[in-house]
Amino acid sequence: MQGNIVKIGLLGCGNVGQGVVKGIELHSNKILCKLGVTLVVSKALVQDISKERTIGGVVLTQQPQDILDDPEIEVIVEVMGGEYPAYFYLKEALAKGKHVVTANKLLLALHGTELQAIARRKGTCLLYEGSVLGGIPILRTIQHGLAGDQVKRIRGILNGTTNYILTQMVESGKGYEEALQEAQEAGYAESDPTMDVTGLDAACKLVILCRECFELEIPLEEVEIKGIQGLTGEEVAEQKRQGRVPKLVAEASVVEKSSSGPEKRREGIIAKVGVQWLSGEAILSHVSGVDNGLSLETQLAGELFWKGPGAGGLATGGAVLSDIVEIAKKVVIERSIGNAAR
Ligand SMILES: NC(=O)c1ccc[n+]([C@@H]2O[C@H](COP(=O)([O-])OP(=O)(O)OC[C@H]3O[C@@H](n4cnc5c(N)ncnc54)[C@H](OP(=O)(O)O)[C@@H]3O)[C@@H](O)[C@H]2O)c1
Known part of the structure; x- marks a missing residue:
């Protein structure tokens, strides 16, 4: 059983990116049983394709457009870091109606409000649990638990x-x-x-x-x-x-x-x-x-x-994955509404 497939494109595949891939590999059964969703990281943008990485069948590319223009990729996960070009990529992804997850605190501190406004306008999600306190799930606690x-x-x-x-x-x-x-x-x-x-x-x-x-x-x-x-x-x-x-x-x-x-x-x-x-x-x-x-x-x-652990590829990858799961829930609901309307 595969259920609904949600395809993910990674922008960056270093410590955190590989942590995300590992998290999906470890928890795909749980996610499938709970949500009926199979998460698939289909492509990842990197600088150096020849570097050794543990990423299973993920296709590596040096061309951001391979990911940003792929209509099958609904979720863009930015784990490359830095202000530019990450800012341009995320703006483009949101403008194209894709959901975005990022762990990039510098980008969020400088441009978070603007990016959030674009996401709201386009009806997509911009989530960033991994950007603060790494493995400690603090942002969702503030947003929901302390509402x-x-x-x-x-x-x-x-x-x-x-x-x-x-x-x-x-x-x-x-x-x-x-x-x-x-x-x-x-x-x-x-x-x-x-x-x-x-x-x-x-x-x-x-x-x-x-x-x-x-x-x-x-x-x-x-x-x-x-x-x-x-x-x-x-x-x-x-x-x-x-x-x-x-x-x-x-x-x-x-x-x-x-x-x-x-x-x-x-x-x-x-x-x-x-x-x-x-x-x-x-x-x-x-x-x-x-x-x-x-x-x-x-x-x-x-x-x-x-x-708790404020950093680390696996701990932060887990936080990023919690955002992906949140988005996958929304995607599945939207698909079932779309199917019912047909
Ligand atoms: N590491 C942590 O514990 C942690 C914790 C919380 C938040 N974060 C945030 O997560 C993000 C990623 O951190 P990280 O530790 O995973 O960094 P990293 O190990 O240096 O990985 C960065 C990845 O992005 C790729 N990349 C960078 N610039 C690129 C460009 N211009 N074009 C294409 N690919 C590019 C690199 O490609 P190559 O592999 O080919 O060099 C690498 O795969 C950062 O925003 C960081 O602040 C990290």
């Missing part, structure tokens, strides 16, 4: 690479450069770690979380960002003696902005990313290594907290 509540404050460790480096500095007494090098050797930091260590990666995720939690937009350039590069081993050792550990904390809350008169008051967001020295009483001080942690203070439920 009856209101988040007042966001506070979290949103970047696993810097958390690993800081944990190494505390636990092994290493200096910043040495801890960074170790993170690179262990595969937790990229060869160019700029986005992580400057705090930009965490800031992108904070922008997305603000959109979801507050339904307000904060431009990325308005987030106050300070990374971990200036930290010294001596400073960390001294604070450790006083019972405090450094954490790269991203936090945001809504404030009422007053301009010239009370009638001009409107809501805005204060958002920042920077190193904070936390004592053992702070819940975030116990989020160590590559883990991420998020605390949301809500009006009705009070403080809620999540901790």
Whole structure:
């Protein structure tokens, strides 16, 4: 039994892309039994076709149009990263009425609102569970689980690479450069770690979380960002003696902005990313290594907290797959309505 077949095109087939393929391979039976859908990754866009990958029968291409122009592909999954050309590809996919899933936080922080508006206009889905906190299913929890509540404050460790480096500095007494090098050797930091260590990666995720939690937009350039590069081993050792550990904390809350008169008051967001020295009483001080942690203070439920793998091809691939499943449900319903109308 195959049920309904939903074809997927991947833009990018690296860590996360291969995680998606693996997730489908592992869970296709469960998905078929629950939804009556067979998910098929038919093509994947890559730069270098000769690279070794575990992708079964997926056809690799270097031509984006092979995927974007394929009428059988209904779901485009962007896991290539970067602002361009991903932005152009996703705009084109949405304009063509395809559903889109992405894990690209930079793209979403910069262009998420515009892309979401195109998706709404075209009646398609743009989903991005993998873009924030990797394997922790936080966006759907905010959208559905907290639909009856209101988040007042966001506070979290949103970047696993810097958390690993800081944990190494505390636990092994290493200096910043040495801890960074170790993170690179262990595969937790990229060869160019700029986005992580400057705090930009965490800031992108904070922008997305603000959109979801507050339904307000904060431009990325308005987030106050300070990374971990200036930290010294001596400073960390001294604070450790006083019972405090450094954490790269991203936090945001809504404030009422007053301009010239009370009638001009409107809501805005204060958002920042920077190193904070936390004592053992702070819940975030116990989020160590590559883990991420998020605390949301809500009006009705009070403080809620999540901790878990914030990155990794399989964990993030699973989050991306949860979006694909969500879309597949919609596609199947639309097909059955279409069949009934014929
Ligand atoms: N890795 C994680 O743990 C994680 C977690 C959360 C979110 N994300 C996000 O997920 C996305 C993918 O991350 P990743 O770790 O999977 O990256 P990656 O391993 O570097 O994979 C990127 C893939 O995209 C392809 N690609 C890049 N630029 C391309 C271009 N211009 N044309 C055609 N193909 C191109 C690469 O092709 P080649 O293989 O031929 O080089 C590669 O297959 C990023 O937006 C990242 O921020 C990653």
